[in-house]
Amino acid sequence: MKAFITTDTPVTDEVLNLIAYLPTKSLPKIVESGFFQKLTDRDFMRIGYLLAKKGYEEGGSPIGGVIIDNETRQILGKGHNTLVQENHPYNHGETSAARDAGRRDFSQTTMFTTLSPCDICTALIYSQQFNRLVVGDVTNFSGNEELLRQKGVRVDILEDPELITFFAKYMKEKPDQGLEDWKGVAAVRKAATAKGSK
Amino acid sequence: MKAFITTDTPVTDEVLNLIAYLPTKSLPKIVESGFFQKLTDRDFMRIGYLLAKKGYEEGGSPIGGVIIDNETRQILGKGHNTLVQENHPYNHGETSAARDAGRRDFSQTTMFTTLSPCDICTALIYSQQFNRLVVGDVTNFSGNEELLRQKGVRVDILEDPELITFFAKYMKEKPDQGLEDWKGVAAVRKAATAKGSK
Numbered sequence: 001m002k003a004f005i006t007t008d009t010p011v012t013d014e015v016l017n018l019i020a021y022l023p024t025k026s027l028p029k030i031v032e033s034g035f036f037q038k039l040t041d042r043d044f045m046r047i048g049y050l051l052a053k054k055g056y057e058e059g060g061s062p063i064g065g066v067i068i069d070n071e072t073r074q075i076l077g078k079g080h081n082t083l084v085q086e087n088h089p090y091n092h093g094e095t096s097a098a099r100d101a102g103r104r105d106f107s108q109t110t111m112f113t114t115l116s117p118c119d120i121c122t123a124l125i126y127s128q129q130f131n132r133l134v135v136g137d138v139t140n141f142s143g144n145e146e147l148l149r150q151k152g153v154r155v156d157i158l159e160d161p162e163l164i165t166f167f168a169k170y171m172k173e174k175p176d177q178g179l180e181d182w183k184g185v186a187a188v189r190k191a192a193t194a195k196g197s198k
Numbered sequence: 199m200k201a202f203i204t205t206d207t208p209v210t211d212e213v214l215n216l217i218a219y220l221p222t223k224s225l226p227k228i229v230e231s232g233f234f235q236k237l238t239d240r241d242f243m244r245i246g247y248l249l250a251k252k253g254y255e256e257g258g259s260p261i262g263g264v265i266i267d268n269e270t271r272q273i274l275g276k277g278h279n280t281l282v283q284e285n286h287p288y289n290h291g292e293t294s295a296a297r298d299a300g301r302r303d304f305s306q307t308t309m310f311t312t313l314s315p316c317d318i319c320t321a322l323i324y325s326q327q328f329n330r331l332v333v334g335d336v337t338n339f340s341g342n343e344e345l346l347r348q349k350g351v352r353v354d355i356l357e358d359p360e361l362i363t364f365f366a367k368y369m370k371e372k373p374d375q376g377l378e379d380w381k382g383v384a385a386v387r388k389a390a391t392a393k394g395s396k
Contacts, residue, residue, distance in 0.1 A: 087300040090322055095288070102285040107384035119321035124288055127317055129384035186305035186327040 007034030011043055013050070020050040020064075020078070024100055027075055036073040041112070041158055044068060045136045047078065048093070048114045049163045055080035061181050062170050065097035066112040070131060076109060077101025083181055092181065094121035098128065106130045114163055117144050118182060126151035137164045140171070205232030209241055211248070218248040218262075222276055222298055234271040239310070239356055242266060243334050245276065246291070246312045247361045253278035259379050260368050263295035264310040268329060274307060275299025281379055290379065292319035296326065304328045312361055315342050316380060324349035335362045338369070 009015060022030060044066050051064030061081040068075055079096025082088045091099070093113050098106075110132040111125060117133070122144040125133055132154040135145065145155045171178045176188045207213060220228060242264050249262030259279040266273055277294025280286045289297070291311050296304075308330040309323060315331070320342040323331055330352040333343065343353045369376045374386045 083301065089296055089299070089301050089326060090293070091297075098287055099289075101287070103281065103287050103378070103383055105383040105387055107382075107387075119325055120318055123317035123321045127380070128287060128382040180301070182325070184305075184326040185301055185303040189303055189305075 003030060003032040003035075005031040005035050007032050007038070009035055011039065013046070016043060016047050017050045019075070020047050020054060024075055024078055033072065033074065036068075036075065039073060041134055041156070042160070044075075044110075044112045045114070045134060045158050045160055045163070047075075048112045048136060049160065049166070051078060051080040052093070052114045052163070053166070055082070055085070056166075056170060058085050060084040061174075061177055062167060063093035063113070063115045063181075065093035065095075065114070067097045067101050067106070067130075068110050068112070070108045070110055076104060081181065083177070089184065090120055092118060092121050095124060098124060110134060112136070115167065116140065117148075119144065122148060126153055132156065134158050136160050137167055139164055140167070201228060201230040201233075203229040203233050205230050205236070207233055209237065211244070214241060214245050215248045217273070218245050218252060218276070222273055225273055231270065231272065234266075234273065237271060239332055239354070240358075242273075242308075242310045243312070243332060243356050243358055243361070245273075246310045246334060247358060247364070249276060249278040250291070250312050250361070251364070253280070253283070254364075254368060256283050258282040259372075259375055260365060261291035261311070261313045261379075263291035263293075263312070265295045265299050265304070265328075266308050266310070268306045268308055274302065279379065281375070287382065288318055290316060290319050293322060296322060308332060310334070313365065314338065315346075317342065320346060324351055330354065332356050334358050335365055337362055338365070 048064035048066045052062035056062035061083050063081040065079055067077040077097040077100035079100045081093055082091045094117055106128045108131055111130050112134045114136040116135055116138045130153055134156045136158055138157055148155050180188050246262035246264045250260035254260035259281050261279040263277055265275040275295040275298035277298045279291055280289045292315055304326045306329055309328050310332045312334040314333055314336045328351055332354045334356055336355055346353050378386050
């Protein structure tokens, strides 16, 4: 059977969204390897953004992660935050993508994340010896990019204005959920108590 | 219906092992709250050890974690490393227990871990604002206990000679699996290459 997405298929949001929704293991059956070869870093970040949008539509925190092989550009793992969907206190974009990828040598791979990584994901990225990290939104939080560079990870910032606007809108809508992702329910309760005692 | 384990049930390895195997959500139906009230820190560490043994018997990495409420001493989450069982690159004892506990305020809870925490689990523990960490084996790795103290987590060492002997035996049996848990497949490959080129 021929692959549904071929090397000649134009790169559109619709195709990238299909790839975001397909199970990672199914990709080699549906998408010709040549198609991935022609995708740019910006296209993989776009897939991360579309995963984040999927998470948002499910009521979750909109942060996506995609892991690719540096040479073949094949997607090895992808996912999005599942705090709400799985009642999962620390499954962020990056941890979700790494869980999807399974036990692998990550030293020749790149992690794309839509949002600057938290401390947990930062430790994951350097412990598992990822070669490269590409971050889509560094306007909020973290500052862990410098630590990752010190640990030997190549870090590139690839800001996408649409992604940044989208995430800022979410944070305005659900500030408590955003805080919980970062610092846990404990921080949300403390903030509520501090507010109540004013 | 009466609880199967009551306040008067003696604390034996068999009972603690039953608790290790029962789904966390089922515990309030099977175990009277008074039984948990009488368990010491050493008993909860023992449950962690029994979870580690369960993991070992499944072919996995033998590291267990247990989270309890500081006041009620109820178990809120527990688990063991699932590197092998779930093909999961970073699900250690602590991350497994936190995943099991779900979205919670951890600021009045204690995490018991059989092994000194890695960088990922360390970030999890302080980010989610755990009140206290009890570590069963600090003979290997890490040294993250000091960082956790700086972050405001109370850290106690509760060494269990049987647990330490057991883990040392495993590390001798499966050194590559032990290394992979800590530093990923990349580190195992690098070590093999270095050995081969000698």
